Amino acid sequence: MFLRPIPAGALHPGGIGAALASLSRRPTLWVEAGVVLVWTAMAVGASVVDPGSASGSGSPWSNGGSLWICMTGMGEMGAGSAAHTVPLALSGGPASLAATLPMLALMAVAMMLPPAMPAVRHVAVNSLYWRRRRAMVEFLLVFVGIWVAFDLVVLGALARWGWGASPPAAAAALALAALWQLTPLKRRSMLACHRASPLPPRGWRATAGVADFGMRHGFACLGSCWAMMLTTAFVGLPRLAWMAALTTLITVERLNLKPRRTARRVGAMLAAAAVAAAVLALV
Amino acid sequence: MNNSSGVLHVRREVRSLGPGDQTLPRYADAIAEMQKGAEETDPISWLFQAAMHGTENKPTSKLAQEFWNKCNHGSWYFVSWHRMYVYFFEEIVRSYIVKLHGQQAGDEWALPYWNYCRGGEFASIPDAFRPETVGGKTNPLFVKQRRPGINQGLQMPGTMTESNRALARPHFIGTAEFGGGEAPPNEQFWRQGGVLEQTPHNSVHGGVGGSGWMGNILQAAKDPIFWLHHANIDRIWSQWLAQPQPKRENPSSPKWTGQHFKFLNAEGKPASLDCEEVTGTEKLGYKYDALDGVPSGPPPPPSPSPVPIPEGEAAVPASVDPPTGPKFVGLSEKKVTLTGEPEAIPVEIDERSRDEVREASRKADPRHLYLNIEDIEGEENPGTVYGIYVNLPKGADEETKAKHHVGNVSFFGIELAGKPVDDEHPHNMRVSVEVGELLRVLGGGEHFAEEQIYVTFCPLTLEAPEGKEEEYAHLTAEPKDEAPIHIGRVSLAIDA
Numbered sequence: 075m076f077l078r079p080i081p082a083g084a085l086h087p088g089g090i091g092a093a094l095a096s097l098s099r100r101p102t103l104w105v106e107a108g109v110v111l112v113w114t115a116m117a118v119g120a121s122v123v124d125p126g127s128a129s130g131s132g133s134p135w136s137n138g139g140s141l142w143i144c145m146t147g148m149g150e151m152g153a154g155s156a157a158h159t160v161p162l163a164l165s166g167g168p169a170s171l172a173a174t175l176p177m178l179a180l181m182a183v184a185m186m187l188p189p190a191m192p193a194v195r196h197v198a199v200n201s202l203y204w205r206r207r208r209a210m211v212e213f214l215l216v217f218v219g220i221w222v223a224f225d226l227v228v229l230g231a232l233a234r235w236g237w238g239a240s241p242p243a244a245a246a247a248l249a250l251a252a253l254w255q256l257t258p259l260k261r262r263s264m265l266a267c268h269r270a271s272p273l274p275p276r277g278w279r280a281t282a283g284v285a286d287f288g289m290r291h292g293f294a295c296l297g298s299c300w301a302m303m304l305t306t307a308f309v310g311l312p313r314l315a316w317m318a319a320l321t322t323l324i325t326v327e328r329l330n331l332k333p334r335r336t337a338r339r340v341g342a343m344l345a346a347a348a349v350a351a352a353v354l355a356l357v
Numbered sequence: 358m359n360n361s362s363g364v365l366h367v368r369r370e371v372r373s374l375g376p377g378d379q380t381l382p383r384y385a386d387a388i389a390e391m392q393k394g395a396e397e398t399d400p401i402s403w404l405f406q407a408a409m410h411g412t413e414n415k416p417t418s419k420l421a422q423e424f425w426n427k428c429n430h431g432s433w434y435f436v437s438w439h440r441m442y443v444y445f446f447e448e449i450v451r452s453y454i455v456k457l458h459g460q461q462a463g464d465e466w467a468l469p470y471w472n473y474c475r476g477g478e479f480a481s482i483p484d485a486f487r488p489e490t491v492g493g494k495t496n497p498l499f500v501k502q503r504r505p506g507i508n509q510g511l512q513m514p515g516t517m518t519e520s521n522r523a524l525a526r527p528h529f530i531g532t533a534e535f536g537g538g539e540a541p542p543n544e545q546f547w548r549q550g551g552v553l554e555q556t557p558h559n560s561v562h563g564g565v566g567g568s569g570w571m572g573n574i575l576q577a578a579k580d581p582i583f584w585l586h587h588a589n590i591d592r593i594w595s596q597w598l599a600q601p602q603p604k605r606e607n608p609s610s611p612k613w614t615g616q617h618f619k620f621l622n623a624e625g626k627p628a629s630l631d632c633e634e635v636t637g638t639e640k641l642g643y644k645y646d647a648l649d650g651v652p653s654g655p656p657p658p659p660s661p662s663p664v665p666i667p668e669g670e671a672a673v674p675a676s677v678d679p680p681t682g683p684k685f686v687g688l689s690e691k692k693v694t695l696t697g698e699p700e701a702i703p704v705e706i707d708e709r710s711r712d713e714v715r716e717a718s719r720k721a722d723p724r725h726l727y728l729n730i731e732d733i734e735g736e737e738n739p740g741t742v743y744g745i746y747v748n749l750p751k752g753a754d755e756e757t758k759a760k761h762h763v764g765n766v767s768f769f770g771i772e773l774a775g776k777p778v779d780d781e782h783p784h785n786m787r788v789s790v791e792v793g794e795l796l797r798v799l800g801g802g803e804h805f806a807e808e809q810i811y812v813t814f815c816p817l818t819l820e821a822p823e824g825k826e827e828e829y830a831h832l833t834a835e836p837k838d839e840a841p842i843h844i845g846r847v848s849l850a851i852d853a
Contacts, residue, residue, distance in 0.1 A: 199683065199685075200685065200731075201685065202685050202686070202688065202707050202709075202710075203684045203685060203686070203710065204707075204709055264782075265782065265783050268782040268783055268784060269783060269784075269785075270732065270784070270785055271732065271845065272692065272731060272732040272845030272846040273688075273846070274688070274690060274846075275685075275687075275688035275689075275690065275705070275707065276707070279690065331541050331544070331781065331782065332780045332781070333780060333781075333782055334780040335780055
């Protein structure tokens with residue numbers, strides 16, 4: 075609801091046709107469709123590469139099923155230890171990196187764009203009408219770029235220390251994510267996720283304004299969610315299910331109107347998962 | 358839902374109360390008694406009631422945690438939540454009056470309203486609220502944390518207090534409409550305030566409070582005049598609904614009609630109402646002496662900037678939540694900082710949209726043109742209310758200014774926009790006003806075909822009573838050193 079006078083009682087006119095027409099006029103429809111497409115491709119790709127892990131069956135920790143590896147090694151790996159496959163993803167030189175980057179970008183699109191849709195819409199509807207799509211692309215490039223950079227740093231660290239998915243590592247990562255939910259920095263980042271900034275109308279100022287907003291929103295999002303995202307490197311199967319669960323948690327947290335309460339609840343869930351992983355590690 | 362006594366109480370205009378009338382003295386007695394109650398633990402104490410609207414104090418008791426900081430602003434729940442709030446407050450005050458002066462006194466008492474919309478002397482704070490002491494005793498109606506000069510009898514200008522612009526809006530829902538845009542419930546300060554909320558509501562908060570209590574959501578309800586102000590806002594809602602052409606309607610969405618809000622009744626027990634239950638006042642056991650706020654005597658003076666309802670408004674087709682959002686056709690390049698002085702900013706109309714603006718500004722075109730003041734940020738409310746003017750000539754006299762005036766921007770609530778007290782997200786403030794009619798007039802009557810508009814923000818200052826300009830000169834010269842307000846962008850939009 076914004077600006078336009080709406081006669082009382084006219085909020086809920088029925089009609090599938092009207093709903094479809096309304097949907098087709100959403101300025102962010104192509105971004106939303108893109109997210110759905112990426113999820114579909116990942117589900118299909120994962121089931122082709124590793125049908126057992128995609129469906130959630132099979133041994134949870136035995137085949138190096140970290141999501142990072144799932145993404146980076148989707149086309150080249152079958153089974154193998156995380157310690158083995160992660161270096162493979164990054165040790166193949168520029169060609170391997172060139173193949174990795176799009177996969178990381180797709181992962182960022184799949185997981186981080188759903189919670190960022192209010193920001194994408196902000197960019198769209200607050201730009202001059204003819205500039206909406208361009209502004210959205212500019213925002214997406216910056217926002218997704220920040221997450222890709224983060225992914226690269228994490229992958230580098232994993233490669234260097236040879237870490238991969240295992241119950242003890244998962245328990246530690248989940249515990250860290252749960253603790254992060256309670257910190258003032260998390261709270262500050264969540265608040266920053268809701269800050270808009272004015273977008274200049276045209277020219278380089280408009281591009282700079284959108285880029286500035288993309289940076290602010292990207293770093294706020296990173297500050298809020300980095301610990302949760304890190305768990306994807308250590309939690310085993312089911313891969314896509316864990317990605318979907320995290321995406322849902324992050325999106326709910328972003329859209330909920332009671333941020334502190336929601337962050338605590340998400341933290342409790344992560345703590346419960348950490349305990350479960352610790353029990354698995356001890357068994 | 359009805360009041361406990363079954364009596365239909367009549368809320369009267371405060372200046373129509375004759376000499377010897379006991380309405381205000383009994384209100385003062387009740388306040389003095391309520392002020393004895395503990396803020397945290399006595400739910401019908403003065404400070405607890407004020408904290409339900411907002412407080413900077415951290416609630417420690419369970420009761421306080423449940424009921425403090427629950428006001429709804431910047432929201433389509435603004436009028437309904439405040440009607441409930443004032444209704445329960447009135448019941449509580451009446452219970453104190455019954456205790457102090459007997460049942461009959463309680464049955465006779467109703468909260469008066471302050472109809473500043475009449476302008477002139479009506480726009481000065483009522484006499485009973487000005488002196489610090491009465492008969493050698495502290496005056497419970499007096500608060501010193503008000504704007505300088507207001508307790509000495511300075512008047513708010515008509516542009517700050519008029520309700521014509523709000524009354525003229527044909528629809529309830531929308532940020533440039535009467536009641537505000539759809540917003541989540543229980544948000545102390547959202548960003549969907551309507552025309553009534555901006556002026557006269559926010560403007561009068563700033564006009565009376567400045568940077569003092571009435572100017573701050575977290576302090577406002579501690580000032581006894583707050584309740585008379587909100588009784589007037591409540592009356593204007595009833596007045597708006599009673600207008601026949603076009604027929605005004607409250608929202609019918611279950612999200613609005615079925616929304617419950619919890620309060621405390623005269624026994625201090627939890628009680629709740631939903632919006633549907635408060636769409637009329639008589640079912641709550643009260644009515645106004647005159648819906649137009651003029652119980653007797655001559656009619657109120659004409660508004661300084663009468664806003665005609667554009668023809669064809671009623672014929673606007675029913676629409677759902679516009680999926681495309683507003684279509685921005687003109688944006689300012691730079692930010693503006695307001696520090697108490699007039700500021701002007703150009704808004705260039707995008708060359709690809711000029712034809713569309715020209716067409717949309719025609720009388721026959723059903724589309725609307727809106728001016729938006731966006732991304733308003735500030736640490737605190739400086740208390741200054743700014744008039745918004747389009748293409749205001751330099752050195753314009755008051756009559757010319759009135760012709761270019763499109764609305765006001767007041768910063769009541771800005772502290773909460775950036776730093777919410779409760780578990781809420783921050784956001785920026787924004788104000789929207791419809792300017793299609795004015796642009797058509799400025800364009801010569803047919804349409805508007807200029808390449809840009811100038812938007813000027815002029816601080817509205819309190820005025821001395823007529824004939825007393827010299828006597829009040831020292832009060833009308835207000836200090837200019839005030840907290841800055843940053844406006845990120847000014848835009849022109851068409852509903853897409």
